[in-house]
Amino acid sequence: MSHSRRAFLSSVSLAIGSAGCISTDSSSSNQWTPDPERLRWRYDADGRVFSSPIIADENLYFGSEDGHLRALDPTKGTLRWKFATRDEIWVDPAVSGETVYVGSRDGNLYAVDTDGNERWRFKANNGITSNPTVVDGSVYVGSEDSHVYAIDSNTGEKQWAYQTQDGVAAGPVVDGGTVYVGSRDSSLYALDTHNGELLWTFTTDDSIWADAAVDSDRVYVGSSDANFYALNRANGSLVWSRDTGDSLSPSSATVHEKTVYFGNYGTCYALETATGEARWISDKPGGNVNARPKVVDDTVFVGDRRGNLHAFDTSTGERRWKYQAGNAVYSSPLVTDDTIYFGSNDGHVYAIGR
Numbered sequence: 567m568s569h570s571r572r573a574f575l576s577s578v579s580l581a582i583g584s585a586g587c588i589s590t591d592s593s594s595s596n597q598w599t600p601d602p603e604r605l606r607w608r609y610d611a612d613g614r615v616f617s618s619p620i621i622a623d624e625n626l627y628f629g630s631e632d633g634h635l636r637a638l639d640p641t642k643g644t645l646r647w648k649f650a651t652r653d654e655i656w657v658d659p660a661v662s663g664e665t666v667y668v669g670s671r672d673g674n675l676y677a678v679d680t681d682g683n684e685r686w687r688f689k690a691n692n693g694i695t696s697n698p699t700v701v702d703g704s705v706y707v708g709s710e711d712s713h714v715y716a717i718d719s720n721t722g723e724k725q726w727a728y729q730t731q732d733g734v735a736a737g738p739v740v741d742g743g744t745v746y747v748g749s750r751d752s753s754l755y756a757l758d759t760h761n762g763e764l765l766w767t768f769t770t771d772d773s774i775w776a777d778a779a780v781d782s783d784r785v786y787v788g789s790s791d792a793n794f795y796a797l798n799r800a801n802g803s804l805v806w807s808r809d810t811g812d813s814l815s816p817s818s819a820t821v822h823e824k825t826v827y828f829g830n831y832g833t834c835y836a837l838e839t840a841t842g843e844a845r846w847i848s849d850k851p852g853g854n855v856n857a858r859p860k861v862v863d864d865t866v867f868v869g870d871r872r873g874n875l876h877a878f879d880t881s882t883g884e885r886r887w888k889y890q891a892g893n894a895v896y897s898s899p900l901v902t903d904d905t906i907y908f909g910s911n912d913g914h915v916y917a918i919g920r
Contacts, residue, residue, distance in 0.1 A: 598892045606905060606917040607643030611636065613654070615909025618857065618898040622661035623680045626900075626907060627668075628915060629655025635668050635678060640907070643917055647682035653693065657737070658898070662700040662719060669694030675707055675715075677722060686722030690715065696747075697737030697777065704759065706745055708734025714747050714755070716762060726762035730755065737777040737818075744799075746785050748774025754787050754795075756802060766802035770795065777818040777858065779826065781839060786826050788816025794828060794835070796842060806842035810835070818858035818898075820866075822880070827866055829855020834868060834876070836883060846883030851876060857898040867906060869895025875908055875918075889918055 600608060613631030620627050626640040633655060634648040651670035659668040665685060666678045671693035677685040688705075696708035704725060705717045710733040716725040731751035738747040744765060745757040750773040756765040772790035779786045784805060785797045794816045796805040810816055812831040819828040824839050831854050836845040853871035860867045865886065866878040871894040877886045892912030899908040901920065909915050 598890070600892070600916075601889065604889055604918045606919060608917075609638060609643045609645070609915045611909070611913055611915055614893075614911045614913055615915055616656045616896045616911075617909055618658040619900045619907040619909065619915060620659055620661055621900060621902070621907075622666075623664070625680065626915075627659045627661065627666055628897075628909060629657060629659060629668050629670075630909075631655070631913075633670065633672075635659060635666065635676070635682075637666075637680070637682060638915070640905070640917070643915070649676070649678050649682050649684070651676060656695045658697045660698045660700050660705070665719070667698045667700060667705050667719070669696060669698055669707055669709075671695065673709070673711075675705065675717065675722075677705075677719070688715070688717050688722045688724065692733070695735045699738050699740050701740040701759070706738040706740055706747075706759075708736060708738060708747055708749075710735070712749070712751075714738060714745065714757065714762070716745075716759070728755070728757055728762040728764070732773070735775050739778045739780055741780045742799075746778040746780060746787075748776065748778060748787055748789075750774070752789070752791075754778060754785070754797070754802070756785075756799075768795070768797050768802040768804070772815070775815060776828075779819040779821050781821045784839065786819045786821065786828075786839075788819065788828060788830075790815035792816075794819070794837075794842075796826075796839065808835070808837060808842050814854060817855055820859050820861050822861040825880070827859040827861060827868075827880075829857075829859060829868055829870075831855075832870075834859065834866070834878060834883070836866070836880070845881075848878060848883040848885065850878075850885045850888075853894070856894065856896040860899050860901055862901045867899045867901055869897060869899065869908060871895075873910065873912070875899060875906070875916075889916075891916060 617629035652672035690709035691711035730749035770789035891910040894911040897909035
């Protein structure tokens with residue numbers, strides 16, 4: 567989840583103090599019928615689906631605004647089980663071994679087995695709207711209580727906590743013994759995975775809602791100051807930045823073959839990782855680009871707030887096709903050999919032919 571999804575949702579929720587009152591610029595699903603030529607199935611989740619699906623153990627897992635983690639048959643779209651939390655789920659689940667990890671706005675990180683039974687829960691002091699990351703026996707997650715946590719993946723016991731100056735909605739990215747995570751306090755933090763010790767920090771001019779992306783040399787992240795940054799992984803120094811000129815922060819990014827892809831207000835970017843120069847910029851999306859782009863082979867898949875899932879050529883930025891859902895697409899798509907799965911603000915998860 568990135569600014570375009572999380573910052574919009576969180577800012578509205580904070581402003582009105584009530585979940586479930588989120589407006590979009592998409593048409594109502596009552597006035598729209600899905601395209602049958604590409605659609606394989608569509609599952610009604612009883613609430614908006616901001617979560618990005620994941621497939622493991624022959625189940626498709628996702629969270630919903632109705633507060634449930636669900637497991638579906640990925641071929642048929644039929645429900646196998648659902649697990650109830652006490653509030654909305656905005657985040658992507660993570661799977662390791664035979665356990666699914668998911669956070670809820672009720673402030674708990676849940677560990678659920680692949681049959682839908684709770685193994686443990688970890689209680690933070692505020693909602694969890696950060697994607698969990700599981701690496702080497704630890705679950706890393708941020709919370710609206712302004713902490714980044716490392717939790718034992720087997721027992722649910724806290725290993726360490728690092729306090730920032732504001733809520734942490736960005737999902738931690740773990741690579742090479744370092745946790746990279748942004749905060750609404752405008753800083754990106756690099757923390758030691760073993761003890762949470764601060765290695766370095768980079769401060770922008772506004773909140774960081776987006777998950778970072780890393781390659782062998784750099785860390786990439788967007789800020790609500792409308793800039794997209796490339797930083798030196800070793801010390802957090804600035805390598806280059808790109809001013810998008812928009813009032814909304816860039817989405818979470820994907821790095822693929824020396825190109826970094828991200829979205830913003832009605833725009834998709836493909837920039838050279840070395841210099842930040844544009845390989846291409848597309849204005850084909852009709853609304854905010856809300857989620858992390860997914861790159862598979864020679865195609866970039868990304869959703870927008872007007873309910874479109876787009877497929878762009880990685881080399882040229884030419885749009886190959888788009889698929890219209892019934893409302894905004896904040897979910898990053900899951901792409902398999904023959905199927906694309908994604909959630910929509912119309913309350914459904916879609917499986918469409920690739």
